[in-house]
Amino acid sequence: MEKLKNQPIFSVSDFIAVVNQTFEYAYPNIEVEGEVSSFKVNQGKFIFFDIKDSGGSVGCFMTVWQLRTPIEDGMKVIVSAIPKLTQWGKFSLTVKSVRPSGEGALKKSFELLKAKLEAEGLFALDRKRQLPTSPQHIAVISSTQAAGYADFIKIINDRWGGLKVEVAHVQVQGSGASDQIIRAINYFNQQESLPEVIVVIRGGGSADDLAAFNDELLVRAIATSRIPTLVGVGHETDESLADLAADVRAATPSNAAQILVPDKNEIIRAVHVQVGSLLPRIMQLIDQQKQSIEDQLCKALDTIEKLVDERVVQLSSLRSVLVQLNPNTVLARGYAIVKGIIKTGSIIEIETNKAILKAEVINVINK
């Protein structure tokens, strides 16, 4: 009793304040894992639910703005909270954030948010913008220590040059990652000289590692960015809501680099092939012209030959006629040429094939 006398006597309000101070000092931020039950939203602003396991149950309170990923009864979650005794003496956890725990809960939460944002049209194809074909100023949001970032930079440097690349180094997994990425997106969107594209990249990881990219506010920030977005998160088989909200989705960070810039080696090769194809074309045209000239010459020669042949035939024919007309030919056939005046008593000359005769006309009988 003596001891009790030295104890302070609190008012109820003071007692509650002292308890809360003690909680705050002892547990400034605790994480509790359990299953959600009795989830409800009041006035569209306040969220109440219990978190329980087989041995107990604790009430939780938070605002709708703090809930970054949908939850429902039965889901296993980890809440980050401050313990609190309310003015009505009820113990509860004032929750700062909730994240699904375990593969099943992550999947469920993913599906719930996906359905919600899909219904709002956030992933609609007609919202997607095209990326510039050959950008000169790009923004990259990633962890500069991540393997995915190194892959991206290597491929960008291998493929293209002359780019201005601004990199925002952020956390890409764990609590706080989504907020950092959102701040980086906002930062680039507020620059005087806007980058032509924002690239968000992160290499592969477990579903828990990639959960930051399924955060509702991050997905909305990507969807509403003034600057077109390219998101390459995880491996080819991974799908995040950030991917779905992006203007262009890359399967991996390396793939993001491939999508973003053309391959200079491919261009150099194509340019040389293009020029190399010109010389054979010139040679081909020279050959064609040569062939055409040869053909024309042949044709001219053919025409000349034909004309000569025709003339030869004509000449031959004329020669035959001439031969036929040659008096010697007639004489050879036994005829004779008679020259002189055909009247009785005159002397005429008779030429035969073999002799020339002088003869007197003895008689002339008219036919």
Added chain:
Amino acid sequence: MSSTNKTIQEKTAELSKLVEWFDSADFTLEAALDKFKQAEKLAVDIEHDLTSLKNEINIVKKKFDSEN
């Protein structure tokens, strides 16, 4: 960038135009050799430009782990 100060895009467009000329009705053997030499030079310039350009990568100084 090579001495002519044209961008890679401009040079590529110029090369495409030259290549098109070889297929056009304007093609003459007399002009072809000069055009071919121009195309060859452009190809060399484009390769030079593409291989000599380096990317400028800057890490933003701002920290994103808090609002400020």
